[in-house]
Amino acid sequence: MSDELLHKSVEELYEEGPCGYLFTRIDGTILRVNDTLLTWSGYARHELVHARRFQDLLTLPGQIFYENQFFPLLRMQGSVKEVAFDFARHGREPLPVLINSILRTDADGNPTLIASAIFDATDRRAYELELIRSQRSSEQLAAVVRMSSDAIISMSPTGVVETWNDGAKRLFGYAAEDIIGTYIREILSPGDEVSWPEIMADLREGHPVQRDMVVQCADGHSVDVSAGFTPHWNAVGSLGSVSVIMRDIAERRAIERLQQDFLAVTTHELRSPVTGIKGNAQIMQRRAEYNERALEAIIAQADKLQRLIDDLLLASKIQSDGLTVVLEETDLTAAAYRAVTYLGAGEREIRVEVPEQPLVVFADQNQLSQMLTNLLTNAIKYSAEGEGVTVRLTRHGSEAHISVIDHGVGIARDDLPHLFDRFYRVRDTAGRVPGLGLGLYICRRIAEAHGGRIDVHSQPGHGSTFTVTLPMQTTQDR
Amino acid sequence: MRGSFQWYGWIFIRDARCEDLRCKIVESKPHETVLMAMLKRFGDTVSVLKRNNVTIMGNGETPMIFAHGYGCDQHMWRLITPAFVDSNRLILFDHVGAGKSDISAYDRAKYSSLDGYAEDLLEICRELDLKNAIFVGHSVSTMIGVLAAIKEPERFSRLVLIGPSPRYINDTYYEGGFTRKDIDDLLDFQDSNYLGWSASMAPVIMGSENEPELSEELHNSFCRTDPDIARQFAAVTFLSDNRDDLPEVRVPSLVIQCQDDAIAPTSVGEYVRDHLLESDMVILNATGHCPHLSAPEETIAAIKNFLDA
Numbered sequence: 001m002s003d004e005l006l007h008k009s010v011e012e013l014y015e016e017g018p019c020g021y022l023f024t025r026i027d028g029t030i031l032r033v034n035d036t037l038l039t040w041s042g043y044a045r046h047e048l049v050h051a052r053r054f055q056d057l058l059t060l061p062g063q064i065f066y067e068n069q070f071f072p073l074l075r076m077q078g079s080v081k082e083v084a085f086d087f088a089r090h091g092r093e094p095l096p097v098l099i100n101s102i103l104r105t106d107a108d109g110n111p112t113l114i115a116s117a118i119f120d121a122t123d124r125r126a127y128e129l130e131l132i133r134s135q136r137s138s139e140q141l142a143a144v145v146r147m148s149s150d151a152i153i154s155m156s157p158t159g160v161v162e163t164w165n166d167g168a169k170r171l172f173g174y175a176a177e178d179i180i181g182t183y184i185r186e187i188l189s190p191g192d193e194v195s196w197p198e199i200m201a202d203l204r205e206g207h208p209v210q211r212d213m214v215v216q217c218a219d220g221h222s223v224d225v226s227a228g229f230t231p232h233w234n235a236v237g238s239l240g241s242v243s244v245i246m247r248d249i250a251e252r253r254a255i256e257r258l259q260q261d262f263l264a265v266t267t268h269e270l271r272s273p274v275t276g277i278k279g280n281a282q283i284m285q286r287r288a289e290y291n292e293r294a295l296e297a298i299i300a301q302a303d304k305l306q307r308l309i310d311d312l313l314l315a316s317k318i319q320s321d322g323l324t325v326v327l328e329e330t331d332l333t334a335a336a337y338r339a340v341t342y343l344g345a346g347e348r349e350i351r352v353e354v355p356e357q358p359l360v361v362f363a364d365q366n367q368l369s370q371m372l373t374n375l376l377t378n379a380i381k382y383s384a385e386g387e388g389v390t391v392r393l394t395r396h397g398s399e400a401h402i403s404v405i406d407h408g409v410g411i412a413r414d415d416l417p418h419l420f421d422r423f424y425r426v427r428d429t430a431g432r433v434p435g436l437g438l439g440l441y442i443c444r445r446i447a448e449a450h451g452g453r454i455d456v457h458s459q460p461g462h463g464s465t466f467t468v469t470l471p472m473q474t475t476q477d478r
Numbered sequence: 479m480r481g482s483f484q485w486y487g488w489i490f491i492r493d494a495r496c497e498d499l500r501c502k503i504v505e506s507k508p509h510e511t512v513l514m515a516m517l518k519r520f521g522d523t524v525s526v527l528k529r530n531n532v533t534i535m536g537n538g539e540t541p542m543i544f545a546h547g548y549g550c551d552q553h554m555w556r557l558i559t560p561a562f563v564d565s566n567r568l569i570l571f572d573h574v575g576a577g578k579s580d581i582s583a584y585d586r587a588k589y590s591s592l593d594g595y596a597e598d599l600l601e602i603c604r605e606l607d608l609k610n611a612i613f614v615g616h617s618v619s620t621m622i623g624v625l626a627a628i629k630e631p632e633r634f635s636r637l638v639l640i641g642p643s644p645r646y647i648n649d650t651y652y653e654g655g656f657t658r659k660d661i662d663d664l665l666d667f668q669d670s671n672y673l674g675w676s677a678s679m680a681p682v683i684m685g686s687e688n689e690p691e692l693s694e695e696l697h698n699s700f701c702r703t704d705p706d707i708a709r710q711f712a713a714v715t716f717l718s719d720n721r722d723d724l725p726e727v728r729v730p731s732l733v734i735q736c737q738d739d740a741i742a743p744t745s746v747g748e749y750v751r752d753h754l755l756e757s758d759m760v761i762l763n764a765t766g767h768c769p770h771l772s773a774p775e776e777t778i779a780a781i782k783n784f785l786d787a
Binding site for chain 2: 026027028053055059060061062063064065067068069071072073075076086
């Protein structure tokens with residue numbers, strides 16, 4: 001092998017090897033490039049050597065990095081290893097590269113030359129981005145778990161707690177360091193319908209499990225939860241871990257209880273007028289004669305039954321479809337008188353106070369009358385014998401106020417905030433809790449559907465005033 | 479008899495990085511004993527100097543304080559300081575997050591604007607009781623110096639601003655040199671160098687036979703910045719806008735401008751000179767953004783000219 005062959009091989013390796021070689025002055029002016037680097041840059045040699053600086057081949061962020069960090073580092077340390085840059089290639093996508101540079105000095109120690117070896121880092125950059133991306137997404141996931149108000153934990157296939165998020169700590173009171181490593185069974189009980197071995201068997205077969213369970217909290221009290229178990233497989237194909245999400249279902253349980261109560265109450269309330277109707281009819285049948293009082297009682301009870309059923313239907317409709325209103329011009333004074341007449345004067349005095357000018361609103365006639373009837377019925381129900389009830393209509397600017405005033409027992413302060421809630425029932429003077437708890441809820445929904453509202457002022461022992469506010473729309477507003 | 483006396487004590491501090499003793503007069507408040515006051519003062523002193531890795535050297539009278547720019551630490555002044563060490567008292571420091579500063583002192587809220595850094599600079603000045611000091615700042619530290627000089631002008635007699643830019647992003651009728659997208663790309667670029675960062679920013683020295691004094695002390699700390707802090711500092715720097723602060727400066731200033739500086743172009747240097755009340759500008763032959771590293775003699779000459787004038 002001759003020297004010439006060796007020399008030529010070195011030359012070729014230098015020019016065409018997998019690495020770019022670059023020599024520049026201190027200010028970055030390019031002095032020499034090898035063929036590889038030339039190809040990467042997309043320029044011709046004369047466009048680079050003595051024509052451009054190394055910085056000019058970088059993307060803008062790279063230039064800033066070069067000035068602020070790369071060059072100072074090189075100048076102070078004499079060398080730089082593996083700095084990432086993007087080569088801004090002429091007419092092509094930037095090429096990610098890694099640069100190693102050495103600062104060469106002259107005999108007096110003055111820096112004269114920068115020699116650099118440049119590597120294509122496309123693959124490495126792709127891995128780095130992937131790493132950053134997966135780091136970020138796992139950080140995001142960790143944040144979701146951390147911030148979740150649900151308890152999110154994980155356990156081993158044998159039921160040993162492995163992770164425990166803040167939500168779990170908040171719900172159950174155990175700190176992560178105290179509960180990790182213990183068996184979940186010690187605090188989580190499945191209830192009567194299913195056993196732990198059955199749950200684990202399901203999970204091992206790959207079925208997620210959803211069950212209502214009870215958790216024993218750190219302070220001793222129990223919490224009802226809905227627990228969702230999801231199995232995860234490891235690389236070998238067996239059960240690796242199980243993630244469990246537990247949600248406090250106290251609210252759900254409360255609603256279930258409320259619904260059961262409601263069903264019980266409704267049945268009772270509906271039954272009692274039916275009993276009255278039947279009883280009075282039987283009296284007439286037995287005596288085989290026309291009985292005025294019995295018939296009046298039957299009609300009154302039938303009316304009451306009708307109102308109850310109307311309320312139920314309306315509440316149910318509000319629940320499912322929302323309240324649709326058919327608006328037409330309505331004179332509130334006329335509507336008030338209609339409602340009062342419908343209820344019948346009977347034993348009560350119902351006074352109606354109206355303003356000089358008619359109060360006209362756009363309202364759904366049916367719903368308006370239902371609302372007024374409800375309010376008046378309540379006023380009568382909660383007043384003492386012989387006490388009067390007042391309906392007062394007033395105008396305040398662009399609003400019409402309908403006030404129903406009674407001087408009865410009034411409403412306790414504790415009840416006031418919940419008065420217009422669905423199913424909320426208040427004890428009457430005799431300590432009974434009559435009604436379905438729907439009347440005021442319906443009034444509120446009707447008022448709101450008309451763009452208005454309903455308020456109450458009450459003093460226990462002195463009476464209550466319910467005020468419905470409705471907007472008075474001029475025809476131009478429609 | 480009058481109420482409280484005021485007691486005086488002295489603390490002598492010997493700092494490992496300082497080359498001499500410094501004497502501090504301590505005045506105690508009426509409710510504390512002298513000893514308590516001395517101990518408290520000692521604690522405060524040590525903590526500011528430690529926080530910013532303050533180095534003090536030089537035999538002269540007039541204090542000269544150097545503030546490094548974004549990216550590196552006080553070592554970047556190495557080639558300049560020898561020219562002033564005999565005639566001045568030199569104070570060098572690292573911004574929090576850079577060099578050997580105390581990273582635990584980093585507070586995202588405080589350092590979310592340059593005012594936080596300006597406050598640190600002033601704390602160092604107060605600590606060392608600097609008055610009529612010459613301030614030499616590079617890049618973003620030029621604006622940090624500007625903010626400090628507006629707040630406590632009696633601390634500074636001159637400002638030397640190397641490669642200043644009051645705002646990097648272009649605005650209507652203002653050419654900062656960068657678009658918002660450029661800056662966003664820069665911040666992303668920061669992230670991508672993060673993984674390569676720890677490998678490259680603490681490199682093993684590859685045979686610099688001519689500069690053996692670049693010892694252990696340098697090779698792991700120079701340009702080493704915590705990546706998260708670096709990212710926030712980059713954002714704060716490149717998104718800053720201090721144009722309105724320039725006219726408030728009451729200290730004579732010098733703008734040192736390089737040719738072909740991609741980060742602080744000549745038009746920006748001119749803008750700074752035009753909006754500072756009392757200022758001069760010198761354009762060096764050097765190119766790039768760090769003339770104190772690439773052309774130290776020219777830089778020293780420019781500074782000396784300014785100080786002698």
